[in-house]
Amino acid sequence: MIKVGIVGGTGYTGVELLRLLAGHPGAEVVAVTSRKEAGMKVAEMFPSLRGRVDVAFSTPEDAKLTECDVVFFATPHGVAMAQARELLEAGVKVIDLAADFRLKDAAEFQKWYAMEHSCTDLLAEAVYGLPEVNRDAIKAARLIGMAGCYPTSVQLGLLPLLEGGKRLIDTQTLIADCKSGVSGAGRKAEVGTLLAEAGDNFKAYAVKGHRHSPEIEQGLSAIHGAPVRLTFVPHLTPMIRGIHSTIYARITPEGRDTDFQALFEARFAGEPFVDVLPVGSHPETRSVRGSNTARIAVHRPGNGDLLIVLVVEDNLVKGASGQAVQVMNLMFGQPETAGLDIVPLLP
Amino acid sequence: MIKVGIVGGTGYTGVELLRLLAGHPGAEVVAVTSRKEAGMKVAEMFPSLRGRVDVAFSTPEDAKLTECDVVFFATPHGVAMAQARELLEAGVKVIDLAADFRLKDAAEFQKWYAMEHSCTDLLAEAVYGLPEVNRDAIKAARLIGMAGCYPTSVQLGLLPLLEGGKRLIDTQTLIADCKSGVSGAGRKAEVGTLLAEAGDNFKAYAVKGHRHSPEIEQGLSAIHGAPVRLTFVPHLTPMIRGIHSTIYARITPEGRDTDFQALFEARFAGEPFVDVLPVGSHPETRSVRGSNTARIAVHRPGNGDLLIVLVVEDNLVKGASGQAVQVMNLMFGQPETAGLDIVPLLP
């Protein structure tokens, strides 16, 4: 049994890790830290876990995280980078669900997250947690910076088109028009995500620039092997879970004869958590609710030169905690789907 | 034109006052205070008011509230009682939408609101702002403690049964099972009313005891002329606006031959904002969305001894700001419906 510690168990990615690990046959949560809630049973805060999760919150001091096999950071940005080194030195693997180890360029991190990076030397070592792109590196890694929720959906949607330097689409004019449920904003007391504010309402935000933009461009450029430019526009939609990314790509003259449906199907044929839908489909976010699957549809209206890729995922599962468990499975030689064979909840 | 000041314009009852007064032919908002947002245009915070409300937030010092004809307090509990005396002494009428002047018993106030009452002498003078009960007193008043949202719906639903010492129902076993949209909790950053928490979810709260219980019992007892006991159970429902109260009353032997439908219709025949629906109806909260109307249906299943009264209102209008404007109209000799002739928004 993998001994798991979780730093920050009071947010949505934390409780989602607990939900998934409660059903994992090869892992056991031995510690969940929260300085503020130390002593309280986790299931007292989240009654959905009653009878399934017996652990209590503990202080970081009491948690003995260095005795774990792996520690997940389900924390605000900046926490993992302060604690990762000590854990790694104790032989503990580290999976950060926040942004501390996503961006390779510390200056970029500082620009977008408004804090200095405190362990830049680890940035080079950290592996980007997106298994469909980095599976082998993840297996060998001891430090993972998990892909963000939006970036996961956008990269999966463009992966077959860009990888290996393919020249099927114009790589400088990509657009990702993305829509997220409010759980993506986290379990923070904020006016903007109150039901009375965000309910029955739709809006774009951060059109000027969003933290996930550099992450997406970094990821796509790595996939492509050359710089890729993408305009990312996030929107808030009045639902709890789910991301829907609508991606627009101009097909190049070289790409015009491509069978894009076949390309996507072939690329993801062996992937346990990516499902390419039949021609003409429109994936719904609820079709992946609670599960680690991303579903993708590819459209080319009028057989023209605009390719439209639709991607849905559950932002808290494939976009965060589920993908983190998938990564843990890879790091520890478990079956990749262990703990993740959940049928989506519909309706 | 009535010169209106609003203390606390950043919450839902404040912005709702602004919406309603923007369309009021005989009133003009001259000051809206917010120490924190002083200088900002109100319409910058609430773009729905762009082009309709031109006033900016001002500090209490700059607001010159003593030059207003009337000041509304759309503030947390405790603010109005600190400022009312000065305004009254300057000849300004005061309408408090919070709880400061609702309960006649200062000890009760202290028990439920966890603060001492700072001007108990004004409690006796304050008139309870529920026009269907207190119209004449309101006309003559200079200080109003507006009825709460739940209490308005429950008192309207029981008024015809209790007033004047009627003995149609058992007055000691009343039950009000009430359901509210989340705007009733106000525009405060709180985890419990996030869309990701309160959406797609239903729960009761404060079953042990809720602040509105003493207010309801005080009001019903005043209406009845004798002590009335009611069990009040509030629930949070995943919608923005609206209260639905389901009220259960045991019919007494004396009441058994009553035509309750006729009783309700007769009682509210002249009321501009209470609508008794035909026999067999089920009022929907959306049928009053955005309007000052309460709709009521009366049921007696199987012609038995249990009477069920269903009441819907928009908690921000008839349950708060709309009723406050109605009260202002009465105090200043305006037509009672001025500014309130709004057709509900459906769907």
Place this chain on the structure above:
Amino acid sequence: MIKVGIVGGTGYTGVELLRLLAGHPGAEVVAVTSRKEAGMKVAEMFPSLRGRVDVAFSTPEDAKLTECDVVFFATPHGVAMAQARELLEAGVKVIDLAADFRLKDAAEFQKWYAMEHSCTDLLAEAVYGLPEVNRDAIKAARLIGMAGCYPTSVQLGLLPLLEGGKRLIDTQTLIADCKSGVSGAGRKAEVGTLLAEAGDNFKAYAVKGHRHSPEIEQGLSAIHGAPVRLTFVPHLTPMIRGIHSTIYARITPEGRDTDFQALFEARFAGEPFVDVLPVGSHPETRSVRGSNTARIAVHRPGNGDLLIVLVVEDNLVKGASGQAVQVMNLMFGQPETAGLDIVPLLP
């Protein structure tokens, strides 16, 4: 492996059976009938099942239901009673999720469901599918009429108070004020449950009388061993899944010294799917979303003579398909929780 047939796989209880049975270690769905959709893969209609459910809809003729071990009817009322006899005679066990075998009195059935009962002789044999009440009878049964969604919640909430002729509460003045999400209305094209109609809205319905009233009273009377009277008022709340029942009971003089919390905890201590919350709790419907658990809290405000029991369940799981799987497990000697060890989805 239990060979399972499902009649009516296109509604919510059908797709929920498929979700649950997809994860059941000891059962296999071999046929799903739908005359209209015959030939279509189930996962084509419900993409949430892609990769998890490979079966296609078949006509009743092709389905060879008589070769199944058990057949679930997830159909409109009236279908199961037309087909049950043939299946039973072929040795197939039958579990009806509709109302055909709930009411013992055929005249009552006819009154509430507006159709004649076509196999009244089977009514006597049919066992009521509520394991917490009827576990032994279920184990021995070959024909089950599953408890309805509302009735399950109300009976669980009153079971400890009524069973064995207990005289703790007044059995003639019970009230159940129940609130349901819209999936309870089924997957039928109807104006009343459109998002644009039922969203951001709250209403009561069927206050005059609802089909679940006679079922609840029949069940409670059987539990109590004497006639019980209950007023049932259902409400529609703008969420997808979940029922919240708020039950009001007058405590008798004999009941006054009862420790109700202890009574409930003791009664449900061994039940795998009933969770009694700590004193003072308010169960939320989302705390059971997607799971077969019902959670209950018991309140006695002011230590008075009114007992308030709060019960939440997922109407599609404990209120329908999950409970049906639980019943199947009992009938076939499987562990009662097989296929049902799902952690609720929160948020």
Place this chain on the structure above:
Amino acid sequence: MIKVGIVGGTGYTGVELLRLLAGHPGAEVVAVTSRKEAGMKVAEMFPSLRGRVDVAFSTPEDAKLTECDVVFFATPHGVAMAQARELLEAGVKVIDLAADFRLKDAAEFQKWYAMEHSCTDLLAEAVYGLPEVNRDAIKAARLIGMAGCYPTSVQLGLLPLLEGGKRLIDTQTLIADCKSGVSGAGRKAEVGTLLAEAGDNFKAYAVKGHRHSPEIEQGLSAIHGAPVRLTFVPHLTPMIRGIHSTIYARITPEGRDTDFQALFEARFAGEPFVDVLPVGSHPETRSVRGSNTARIAVHRPGNGDLLIVLVVEDNLVKGASGQAVQVMNLMFGQPETAGLDIVPLLP
């Protein structure tokens, strides 16, 4: 007083016309037809209109529409074209909210709406009902084909960029990624827009091609004076009212030095129902809920060559019935804003 008839008062655009006209000082609804509901008071079907709209549904025969000054068709596609000629010949002006008179090319109409056009000669006469583009033509018209909901938002968002042959943006690669609330689908009993299906869910639809595509391209080409190509991708978002269009346009070398904010502000300065937000804004659909206003924000991330225009409107008001009232006002010489001075409902 303008005497108004409404054909088809049972759908959302019909009830919205009734809401708006109930508050119109210069118009009076004299007939609302519905063959199915003839005799029933409109307010019986829509209790929100109780006390405000006294008219009953009548059969087309009894409605005496030829005695009206204007008749609105709030009907399915195909109804208006069958009845328009008779009304026009009787001197009645006709405003069709459906698609019968939107497309100038009858073959296009037939292709997208799967029915033959029965009065193609009137197509040439019909004026497209989009006042910001066609105000003078509308004033002089007797037959209007109202702009669709999506097309209104997209055309307003591109109007300042395209009109008069401006060459600021590439007119062949425009993209409109649009999101609509479910009321846009109408008040029809359909599975896809049930709360249990469309709630807590997000999806694209009709990516292959949507009826509004030819309308948008026809409108933009007319505005521009040359062919414009636009890819239109509609999405369904779990809210009741509101459209949010996110429009992407490549800036041409000629356009690079344009002050787009100033361009938009200048263009719409005199428009009573178009509000250009300050630089950096993100319009929310709720900021126009229930009102006839469209709000627009213009973004140019990184001062690059991609222009992003965000447009919100209430699909039932500016996208349908409100704009139709605006058009009626123009046709009859009323103030353009008569009946439309509604403050949006927020929250």
